[in-house]
Each structure stands twice: as C-alpha cells, then as structure tokens.
Amino acid sequence: GIQVEQSPPDLILQEGANSTLRCNFSDSVNNLQWFHQNPWGQLINLFYIPSGTKQNGRLSATTVATERYSLLYISSSQTTDSGVYFCAVPLSNDYKLSFGAGTTVTVRA
Amino acid sequence: NAGVTQTPKFRVLKTGQSMTLLCAQDMNHEYMYWYRQDPGMGLRLIHYSVGEGTTAKGEVPDGYNVSRLKKQNFLLGLESAAPSQTSVYFCASSLTSGVRGTQYFGPGTRLLVL
Numbered sequence: 001g002i003q004v005e006q007s008p009p010d011l012i013l014q015e016g017a018n019s020t021l022r023c024n025f026s027d028s029v030n031n032l033q034w035f036h037q038n039p040w041g042q043l044i045n046l047f048y049i050p051s052g053t054k055q056n057g058r059l060s061a062t063t064v065a066t067e068r069y070s071l072l073y074i075s076s077s078q079t080t081d082s083g084v085y086f087c088a089v090p091l092s093n094d095y096k097l098s099f100g101a102g103t104t105v106t107v108r109a
Numbered sequence: 110n111a112g113v114t115q116t117p118k119f120r121v122l123k124t125g126q127s128m129t130l131l132c133a134q135d136m137n138h139e140y141m142y143w144y145r146q147d148p149g150m151g152l153r154l155i156h157y158s159v160g161e162g163t164t165a166k167g168e169v170p171d172g173y174n175v176s177r178l179k180k181q182n183f184l185l186g187l188e189s190a191a192p193s194q195t196s197v198y199f200c201a202s203s204l205t206s207g208v209r210g211t212q213y214f215g216p217g218t219r220l221l222v223l
Contacts (some may be wrong), residue, residue, distance in 0.1 A: 031210060096154055098154075
C-alpha cells in the first residue's frame with residue numbers, strides 16, 4: 001500500500017517562530033488531508049488539499065502532487081499550536097485514509 | 110449541532126469480555142469510519158461504511174465487527190477482547206468522498222484490556 005512519511009518527527013518552537021512540516025507519499029494521490037491532534041486528543045481537520053495551496057489564518061498548506069509531497073506551514077506559532085500534526089492520503093480510493101506517524105510540535109512560551 | 114460523539118469515553122475490560130462502542134453523528138454524513146490509535150503511531154482504519162446498511166473492512170479489521178443500522182450511528186463491537194486491543198478508538202464521518210470527503214472526528218474512546 002501507499003507509504004506516508006512525515007518529518008521531522010518532533011519539533012520544538014519558541015512562541016512566535018515559523019516552521020514547516022513535510023509529508024512525503026509513495027504514490028500519486030487525489031486526496032490529502034492534514035489534521036491537528038491537540039494535547040487532549042481531539043483531532044481537527046485542518047486542510048483538504050490534493051493539490052495547490054490553501055491558507056487558514058496562520059496555517060497554510062501546499063501540495064505538489066507530481067512530486068508527491070505536501071508542506072504545512074505554521075507562522076507566528078502560539079502555544080495552542082502544540083500537538084501532533086498528521087497528514088493522511090487515500091489507501092486505495094479517495095476516502096479511506098492512511099495516516100503518517102505524525103510530527104509532534106511543542107511551542108514554548 | 111454536536112458533530113461526532115462517542116460512547117463511552119473510557120472503559121476497562123478483562124480479556125475475553127465483549128463490548129460495543131457507539132458513534133453518532135448529526136451532520137447527515139453518508140460515510141463513517143472507525144480507527145484505532147496506538148502510542149507513537151498514526152491512526153489505522155479498522156472498518157468503514159459508505160452508507161446505511163453497508164460496512165467494509167479497513168487495514169486492521171481482525172477481532173472487530175461493525176454495524177450501521179441507522180445512518181447516524183456506527184457501532185464497533187469487540188466479541189472477545191484481547192490485551193492487543195488496548196488502544197484509543199476514534200470514530201469519524203464525512204459527507205461523501207472527494208472534495209466532500211473531509212473527515213470529522215469524535216473525541217475518542219480509551220479502552221484498556223487487562
């Protein structure tokens with residue numbers, strides 16, 4: 001099946017810093033989603049982004065489908081950005097998702 | 110609008126016991142999913158449903174059964190719990206697929222099997 005690799009596995013930031021998280025996938029996809037899992041375990045969908053660029057406040061994401069990677073940008077990080085960020089791509093069709101292992105982000109005040 | 114809810118939030122079972130996890134969504138979504146999350150890992154799909162009365166296997170279906178008798182509910186059953194099923198279980202739903210395939214997650218159920 002499709003392989004999803006996220007980097008870095010861990011990231012420690014000072015409040016106000018910017019960062020980039022990366023998601024590589026092994027096959028072409030028509031669906032890619034980014035999720036944030038907060039320290040209390042709740043999973044929130046951030047982006048549905050099979051290609052192109054989207055922005056939502058201080059977060060933005062870019063997927064380059066032809067080169068099989070996606071990037072998540074966090075600008076002016078805040079302590080509430082802490083948690084685990086997952087990217088997910090389809091297992092075999094465009095709705096069954098395979099998740100990467102995640103990037104754990106810790107933002108320090 | 111509660112979104113996706115899960116019952117119970119936490120449960121302790123003994124090996125061999127059975128239980129049912131309930132997922133409910135009030136967004137009129139067609140598709141529903143059950144995942145498990147183990148420490149240090151991403152989520153893995155157990156079973157899913159693309160509509161009322163339908164179910165299908167995901168990546169790790171062994172030891173679990175599901176039912177979708179009503180559109181808004183998706184039940185996950187463990188017939189004979191094993192310690193390897195200790196995990197956090199998440200339910201999710203989506204409108205359909207493609208651009209309407211954004212998945213919305215419930216708060217999770219922590220299960221400990223002794």
